[in-house]
Amino acid sequence: MAAVSYDRQTINSPNPLARFAHRSRLVRSVALVEQHLPLHGTVVDFGAGTGLLLSSLGDRRPDAGLFAIEPYMPPAGDARLHYVREFAALPARPDVISAFEVCEHLSDVEISRFLWEAWEALNSDGRLIVSVPIMVGGALLLKELNRAILFRRGSDYSPSELVAGTLGRTVPRPADRGPTHKGFDFRWLRERLRQRFVVEEQILSPLPLPWWANSQIFFVCRKA
Template structure:
């Protein structure tokens, strides 16, 4: 059995300079959007906060913010500068001005996504905002991601040749993986964008790492949306 590759080595510390650039850029975009969107002395929740690194960066840039973190799959997140909750039920109604979810929603099943938006509506104040990012799984960048996966981490692609061709050159997503928690296969950011448009008013649509380029040249999609009454 192969040892698990540390997440940082797959992303911000990747041996591949292009992958490293892409992930470091998305981190910078996420931090900028969060700290610019949250109002003065507001409250921000990071849904899927991991080890709390993002919240600590927010605290450095915006010491006026009240910061909360939630991640059901992570033990030992640092609470320095923020409050880590083990359940969203710990937070009272209309507690938050902004809810962030970066590179998380693509791993949720439909019932879990429903619960995320339901709890978000409970937690956000009127005019509160979502700040989201999800991966773009398609276009020629998918070929680069799969090649990186094979060459650097000795992991075979989850895609058949036909699925990879259709997703990379025709923009047709492959079937979703049965293990969504550990796979991005088949995720379509456009479906999430449609869902977000029903839940709120989308104020910002962005791409990373090349915001001026079409979606199929990028690896992440970013959104800022306002809660719809």
């Protein structure tokens, strides 16, 4: 089966609901970073992907320093973006660290390391802004139907796991989390964030509805 590009799975998805959710997420991501970024401030996007977020932010904030950590995808063709291998290579403490749709792919050890390094890197008034998919509740069922119908992919969930996840129950996560969101629970990540940061805001996207009817959630955090 041919691989489906990330772009086609997200902001250019043939499913209008999925496309709306991902485009709304991008708009919200840029707005949140801009809101917390001071004049001439520095932002580093962890897991920057195609660089779309930083490029979009650069269009709105030409004063900002734009740094990317992205170990897997090739650098974007945008001269405004500066790529570094790790937080320790940054020339200054960032005002904002973002990680959008990344943590669901990390192992528990990788998440712990990321949160520790982000805490160490941020300046004292900085913010960590994280978004992750909601993979429990009604959103899970819709996402799995989208995967099956549009991309002709079988579900990673067994029937009993799909029922459990839709009802908000825990589903075991696979050892290899790179290609899947299976079993990811934003509530677990929220508790991990609270071990090191103060979670100031929790923002659901894209609808003004409870979490079980939404697709993504954002956490805005400051150093504890």
